Amino acid sequence: MHYEQVTTTMTDPLYVKAAQMLVDNDAALDKADFTLKDLKGKKVTLSELRGKIVMVNFWATWCAPCRVEMADLDSLSRYFAPQGLVVLSITDEDMFKVGSFLGGAKYFPTVLLDGDGKVHQQFHVTGIPNTFLFGRDGKLLAVAIYERTRRQFLEMLSKTDLHQ
Numbered sequence: 001m002h003y004e005q006v007t008t009t010m011t012d013p014l015y016v017k018a019a020q021m022l023v024d025n026d027a028a029l030d031k032a033d034f035t036l037k038d039l040k041g042k043k044v045t046l047s048e049l050r051g052k053i054v055m056v057n058f059w060a061t062w063c064a065p066c067r068v069e070m071a072d073l074d075s076l077s078r079y080f081a082p083q084g085l086v087v088l089s090i091t092d093e094d095m096f097k098v099g100s101f102l103g104g105a106k107y108f109p110t111v112l113l114d115g116d117g118k119v120h121q122q123f124h125v126t127g128i129p130n131t132f133l134f135g136r137d138g139k140l141l142a143v144a145i146y147e148r149t150r151r152q153f154l155e156m157l158s159k160t161d162l163h164q
Helices: 013-030 064-083 095-102 118-122 150-157
Strands: 035-038 043-045 053-058 085-091 110-113 130-134 140-145
Touching: 013 140, 053 064, 053 150, 064 085, 064 150, 095 110, 130 150, 140 150
Parallel strands: 053 085, 085 110
Antiparallel strands: 035 043, 035 110, 053 130, 130 140
């Protein structure tokens, strides 16, 4: 690799350490579990969704790329729900702000509140939007950092047994 007069190899100790951190983070996500409340106070636990394909999307009301993704996540959620897709939209904002933002809109994915940010930390979320796709067995299949298009979400979902 060469960039701006910096040269390194794939065996550079810092590269090897960073690559191992990514492997470790992905392995930790395979064991990830959480329980959060939705906007109506109902608890949702990730591990109880085994047998379903789960897309976990981290977002916020102030995030323009997140708002762009919402329409695609909504339509994909509606289309694939009969085949077992569950989309969980997780925000660290408070219920009143999120409720006002949605304003009674018919947004199909389940919106979950992570007010203390513990789930954001568990998933190593440092920027949004971030989307994680889990298979029916609970294993991590794909990660999307930053905004994705409908086509890109469909590419992620192609790693599952869902069919169009």
